[in-house]
Amino acid sequence: MIDIIYLEEAVSQHAHAREVINRFPKATVIPCENYKEIFNPGGQNFRLQKNKPSLILAQKNGRFALPIPESYGIGGKHNFYFSHMLNCIYDCRYCFLQGMYPSAHYVLFINFEDFLADINAKSIQCVPEPSWFFSGYDCDSLALDQISNFVPSFLPYFKDNPLAHLELRTKSVNVQSILKHEPLANIITAFSFTPDELGKQIEKGVPTVSSRIKAMQKLTQAGWSVGLRFDPIIDCEDFDKRYSKLFQDIFSQIPTDKIHSVSLGAFRMPASFFKKMEKLHPEEKLFAGQLVNHQGTIGYKVEIEEQRKETCKDLLLRHIGKEKLFTCETTPESS
Amino acid sequence: MNFVCAFLPEAHPLIDELGLKKENSSTFTLYQKREHRLVVSGLGPEKIAHAVSFLHQLDSQPAVPWLNIGIAGHGSAEIGSAHLVVKCTDRKTQKSIYPPQLFSSLLPKTILETVEKPATDYKNGVAYDMEGYAFLKSASCHSSAELVQSVKVVSDNPDNPVSQFDKSTVHEMISSHLPSLVDLIDEMKALSHQILPSPEIELCFNKIFPCQSFTETQSHQLRKAIRQAIALGVPVNELESTSQDSKDSRSALQQINQLLDRKRLYP
Numbered sequence: 016m017i018d019i020i021y022l023e024e025a026v027s028q029h030a031h032a033r034e035v036i037n038r039f040p041k042a043t044v045i046p047c048e049n050y051k052e053i054f055n056p057g058g059q060n061f062r063l064q065k066n067k068p069s070l071i072l073a074q075k076n077g078r079f080a081l082p083i084p085e086s087y088g089i090g091g092k093h094n095f096y097f098s099h100m101l102n103c104i105y106d107c108r109y110c111f112l113q114g115m116y117p118s119a120h121y122v123l124f125i126n127f128e129d130f131l132a133d134i135n136a137k138s139i140q141c142v143p144e145p146s147w148f149f150s151g152y153d154c155d156s157l158a159l160d161q162i163s164n165f166v167p168s169f170l171p172y173f174k175d176n177p178l179a180h181l182e183l184r185t186k187s188v189n190v191q192s193i194l195k196h197e198p199l200a201n202i203i204t205a206f207s208f209t210p211d212e213l214g215k216q217i218e219k220g221v222p223t224v225s226s227r228i229k230a231m232q233k234l235t236q237a238g239w240s241v242g243l244r245f246d247p248i249i250d251c252e253d254f255d256k257r258y259s260k261l262f263q264d265i266f267s268q269i270p271t272d273k274i275h276s277v278s279l280g281a282f283r284m285p286a287s288f289f290k291k292m293e294k295l296h297p298e299e300k301l302f303a304g305q306l307v308n309h310q311g312t313i314g315y316k317v318e319i320e321e322q323r324k325e326t327c328k329d330l331l332l333r334h335i336g337k338e339k340l341f342t343c344e345t346t347p348e349s350s
Numbered sequence: 351m352n353f354v355c356a357f358l359p360e361a362h363p364l365i366d367e368l369g370l371k372k373e374n375s376s377t378f379t380l381y382q383k384r385e386h387r388l389v390v391s392g393l394g395p396e397k398i399a400h401a402v403s404f405l406h407q408l409d410s411q412p413a414v415p416w417l418n419i420g421i422a423g424h425g426s427a428e429i430g431s432a433h434l435v436v437k438c439t440d441r442k443t444q445k446s447i448y449p450p451q452l453f454s455s456l457l458p459k460t461i462l463e464t465v466e467k468p469a470t471d472y473k474n475g476v477a478y479d480m481e482g483y484a485f486l487k488s489a490s491c492h493s494s495a496e497l498v499q500s501v502k503v504v505s506d507n508p509d510n511p512v513s514q515f516d517k518s519t520v521h522e523m524i525s526s527h528l529p530s531l532v533d534l535i536d537e538m539k540a541l542s543h544q545i546l547p548s549p550e551i552e553l554c555f556n557k558i559f560p561c562q563s564f565t566e567t568q569s570h571q572l573r574k575a576i577r578q579a580i581a582l583g584v585p586v587n588e589l590e591s592t593s594q595d596s597k598d599s600r601s602a603l604q605q606i607n608q609l610l611d612r613k614r615l616y617p
Contacts, residue, residue: 303578
C-alpha cells in the first residue's frame, strides 16, 4: 500500500504519472523538483524505510540502456541493462540495492518512451546482429507491473523488433500481463531462485519456490521461454542436498526445451556496499559467513566459491546441455 | 526522545502528558523525565538550531527520535487542526527537506514553508512557520532522517489571520491532539528500537578488552568478532574465556575467530 507519492514537476502532467496516481486515490501526493532531493540525501536508513516505502514518480534523464558487466551475458554479443524502476518490493538480505541506495523508496521512471527510443537506437546500431536488453538489475521486473504498466508498455516494441531481445528478471509470480500476449521468441522471463530453506530466512516477501515454478509453468504452457537464475548462490548447510532438490523440483515440472538459459553466480558485492549492509543488519548471520575481500569485492573464499559453483554446474548439467549454462564470475570492483 | 517547541504554551500539553520536570539549565528551558527531554527554544531558526544542538549534547546516542511540535499558519486547513509535515521548504534558500513518512498516524499531511516573518500570503495546502526548516535540518544531523518529524497545529488561516490570533488558545489547541501525538511518539520510539545497536556488544567488549593488551586495530577486530559471535549464536562467555586463556592479544583474536569459524556456515 502506497500512502505517499512524491511527484517530480517534470512528469506531473504526464499521462503515465496520472494513471499511477489514480491507482492510489488515498495517497498524499507531494510535489518535488527532482527525485534526488528525496532519494539521494545521506542520513536515511534503508532498513527503516523498508517498513513502508513511498513511491517517487520521476523522469529519467541521460543514459537509459547501459552495457552490462562482461561476464553477465547469456550468449549474446551486444548486452545492455536498463532500470525503469529503482528498488524492489521484496526484502532479500543479500540484495546489493540496500548497500547501493541511500533510500528504500520505489522510484518509477515515468518516461518509458525515452527508454524505448534509446533501446531502439542501441538495437539499430547492432543490426544485423541481435541485441539483448536486461531489465531487473535495480528492481524486480514484474512485481509492481500492475502499478508501473511496464510489460504492456514494452512488449509491443519487442514484438515489432525481433532482433532486440528482452530479459525480464523477477522473483514475482505476476505473469498475467505477459500471458495476455502471444509468445515472443525474443522475450525471456528469467526467474531467480534460492532453495526454500534459505528463501524463508533471507528473502522476505518473496513468493515460494513452488508458486514461482507454477508461474513458470503458466508461461511455458502458453509457449513462452523462461530463464533460470541461481544468483546469488549461498553457501549453507546441506548445500548439495538443498540445491539438488531445488533443481529437481524445477526441472521435473518445466520442460527443458522451454528453458532458454540458466545462469549461476556466487554471493558477491562491492566492499563498500557490504559494509553498509552489515551496518544496517549487524545481527545477520549471512554477513558473518566465510567471506573475504578480493580486491574490493566481498565474496566467499575462492575455494568455497569454486566448489559450490562446480557442484551446481554438475547438478545442472544432469538436466540441461552446457550450451544453456552461463556463469557470472566474481570480478574485482575496480576492474 | 527529544522534543523541541518554540514557546512554552506549545510545550505545556506534552510536559503534562509525559510528566516532565523542569531542570536547572542556564541555556534553555529544559524539561526531562527518563528518556524524554524537551526544550523551549524561543522564536526563530537560530534559536531552534541552538536548542537542537543543546539537546544533542545531553544525549548524543544514535537513533534518538526528534519531534518538533508547534503552531503554524495555513492556507486552507481549519484552525486547530494538526498536520504532520511531509515537505518543508525554506523560503529564503528555496531548499526543501522531505521527512520520510513511515507512520500509521492518521494526522493529515502538510507541506510547510518556513518564512522569516509571519506569513499573510497564504497558499492553498501550505502551512507557514518560522522554525520548521531549521529544526529538521539541524536534528537530521544527529539522527536518522526517518526519526526527525514535525507536527504543526493551525493557528491562523486566510479567514482568521495571524493579527487576530489569541495566544491563550494554544494550550487547548495542542491538547486536543495529544492522543494522536502520543501514538506518533510511540511509533517513532518503536522505529528507533529497530536500529539501536545491541548493548550486548559493548558489554561483552568491556569484559574482554581488559583481558589483553589490544591495539587500536585489534580493538576494532574484537568488536567485529563480538558482533559476529552474537549473529552466529556463539555464547559471548565462550569468547571471554577464550580471551582469558590466550597468551596475548593476537592469539586471543585468532582463537576467537577459530571459534566463530565453526559456526559460519549459513543454517
